[in-house]
Each structure stands twice: as C-alpha cells, then as structure tokens.
Amino acid sequence: MNYCFGVDIGGTTVKMGLFQFDGALIEKWEIKTRTENEGAAILPDVAEAIRKKLAEYELEKENILGIGVGVPAPVSENGVVNGSANLGWKYKEVKHELEDLTGIVVKVGNDANVAALGEMWKGGGLGNKNMIMVTLGTGVGGGVIVGGHILSGSNGAGGEIGHICVNYEETESCGCGSFGCLEQYASATGIVRLTKKRLAKDDKASILRNSEVSAKTVFDAVKEGDELAIEIAEEFGRYLGYALANLCVITDPSVIVIGGGVSKAGDVLFTYIKKYFEQRVFFANKDVKFALAQLGNDAGICGSAKLILD
16 A cells, blocks of 8 residues: 655644545644744754654555645745745755755645645536635635646745735735735735725624624625625725636636635625626626635645655
8 A cells, every 4th residue: 555645834733644645635734843043943844743653553654655745835846945935045945945854745736736736636626627726814825726736836936815916005005015916905914904994984784883893794795785894895805806816717627616714704795796707707707606714624646645645
C-alpha cells in the first residue's frame, strides 16, 4: 500500500493529513506553527511530525509517494517562496529543504490554490475539472482550476482573485497597496467597511445600528428583511458578481465555489451574487453552476495530497 502526506502551513497551526494512494484520509492532526526566528523551525517541525507518523504506522519511506504542501504565499515552479509575512519567511526553498529533511519527494503550492484543488477533488467542485474558487474571509483569496490542474502562473500568483480592480474611483488603498480591489468590498472586512459607510450616509432605520457590525450580522439582517442590510448585500453582490463574470470569460469554468467565513451565510449569498453575474456573463458561460465549499479546514490538506496523487 502506498501513501502520501498533505500539509497545510498556516500562521497559527500546520494542518497535516496521511492519505492512502486512492485518496482515503487515514488520519489528520495539527502542530503549532513556530514563526519566531523568521520561521526557521517550521519545516524541521513538519519533517519531525512526518517521521513520527511513519514510525507510528510502521511505514517505510518507500511506501510514501510524496509530501504535498500548501503555504500562504506565491510559490515558484521550483517550490521557492520569496517572502511570507504570516510565516516570517523572507526567502525559503521549501521543496528542496523539506526533501533534504525527509528524503521524500515534495510538491509545493499556494494555500488558496491548493484549497481550490481540494474542493475540486472532494468538495463543492466534485465532478468538475474547470473551476473557480473564491474564499471570502478576512481578505478575498481564490484559486483557478483548468483541466483539473491549478493555474499558478509564472510567479505563483495565479488566482489572486481578491486583487482584481473592480472600482476605478476608489481613493482608499487596499492592503496590497493598490486601489479598488475586490477584497475591499467582498471580504468580511470589506463588508464591514461598506456597512459603516452606509450607516454614516443617513439615519435610515436598521437593526444593524443596534448590533456589532460584522459580515455575519449583515447577512443575518438580510435574512430578516432589513432594507439597509439588503442595500449592502446588493453592493457586495454587484462587485463580486461582475468580477466573476469577467473571470469566466478567461477561464470558462463549469462551477464557481464560494468558501471562507462569509460563505457560512449560506445560499442567501447566491441571491445577490448571481443576480449581477447574470447581468454581465458572456453567453457561453451562462450555465455555470454556483456551489458552497464543503471541506472547511480540510480543503488545504486534501488539495496538498492531490498535488502528489495527480
């Protein structure tokens, strides 16, 4: 029997999984991400965790097809990361270093792209080989899958959906340093930003005036029919729906998967996203399906394993 490891390196924890060659998940676990000293301990810690798991299951290295790794940064074709603020890395040859530490073949990808691959394989995109995934969290991330493979690009920055410019008149800067990025309107923080601006515009009654403003409270208010919250949802949906329509012209997906914390609002999101998507979508892409992500925190380890199993 052959196996592989899927590793999802985050700023707080490293999620890990042991998979059979047929894709069955044997076990998943986590270790702490030690980011001090420019993250010098992260890869040695991963290697040690893998050694322990090999011993626990009495597996030989010859039984391991490889280690797939997702990291929160653009990754070159050679598995090199040129800086990751979340991990403290400045320049890290992830593939070569982890191979030296373990003696096992390693493949590395951007965490959002890898999560998209996982959702295609076992989650919301199951049964599709051409997919766009958008993760609506603190920021807006994403991944593009074409023909069953990650579209990573020459700098490993393919699928950075959150930094499509959707508002050319924006004067406030995005975290990336540019202006008018999708992330400023469709992320959890972007929705809060839209809400605070709308609340300050006039005195229109809203239950949002009596609660802590968050993406969750906004969409909870939408579900209760709050008119001001619905205005915010319309604005959110317009920016995201138009952006997704533009992406479809380039990648021609069969499904768009929505994940991240904001996706916990559920199907109500699609009411506003699809409305504007359908206004702008190219006729050849009009039948694209929308789905919610299903794997949650397991998307990264599943996608990382799929890097090896492909």
